[in-house]
Amino acid sequence: MAKIIKPSFEILTPIDGTEILKLIEKIARTCYKSEDKITADGESAKKIIATLIKLGHEAMIEHFNITVRFTTDRGMTHELVRHRMASYAQESTRYCNYSKGKFGEELAFIRPCNIKEGTPEYKIWLGCMERIEKDYLAMAKLGCKPDQLRMILPCSIKTEINITANLREWRHILKLRTVKAAHPTIVELMRPLLQEFKRVIPVVFDDITTDEVE
Numbered sequence: 001m002a003k004i005i006k007p008s009f010e011i012l013t014p015i016d017g018t019e020i021l022k023l024i025e026k027i028a029r030t031c032y033k034s035e036d037k038i039t040a041d042g043e044s045a046k047k048i049i050a051t052l053i054k055l056g057h058e059a060m061i062e063h064f065n066i067t068v069r070f071t072t073d074r075g076m077t078h079e080l081v082r083h084r085m086a087s088y089a090q091e092s093t094r095y096c097n098y099s100k101g102k103f104g105e106e107l108a109f110i111r112p113c114n115i116k117e118g119t120p121e122y123k124i125w126l127g128c129m130e131r132i133e134k135d136y137l138a139m140a141k142l143g144c145k146p147d148q149l150r151m152i153l154p155c156s157i158k159t160e161i162n163i164t165a166n167l168r169e170w171r172h173i174l175k176l177r178t179v180k181a182a183h184p185t186i187v188e189l190m191r192p193l194l195q196e197f198k199r200v201i202p203v204v205f206d207d208i209t210t211d212e213v214e
Helices: 017-032 043-055 058-063 074-080 120-141 146-152 167-177 184-200
Strands: 003-005 008-011 065-073 087-090 108-110 158-166
Touching: 008 184, 017 043, 017 058, 043 058, 058 158, 058 167, 065 074, 065 108, 065 167, 065 184, 074 158, 074 184, 108 158, 120 146, 158 167, 167 184
Parallel strands: 003 108
Antiparallel strands: 008 065, 065 158, 087 158
């Protein structure tokens, strides 16, 4: 039986939203030599950063990076790596041999959010994943190497990818990947990520809205 899992994300960077804003404020005020307006409570940071974002002067928020680890399918990562202003580290199907004990001698697949479980089409998808797993393990027993085995892996195969980007780029990514026109699997992860960013970092993501029905 193929292992089916749900996609997820984890923010790897330690987050202190107020301290992030204070750092950015200190950097930004260099431009205007207005350091005398900095307040210890962080309110001046919120004010200036909100103003900078409203004016479109987002270069200042490029001075802080956040790394997020996604557990998702490779189909999604094919789209994410198109964002050029980011750094990536992804689980490699060229070097990972899923027939080995460290992987439980099994393949893991991401449950497709756009195919309803229990439907005829879901059963076809699940059967396909199970056949792929069976064939993958059979090829491994014949001595095939991971770079040969990966040739039969589907877009639904589970992968982990770490993405590091500055705050400006995360804003760009989330603006594109949380709307209805984005791929459903990306939306499934990016909308909760956007809400988490809004929760832990004041101001920076507050103006980003989606067409999600509340």
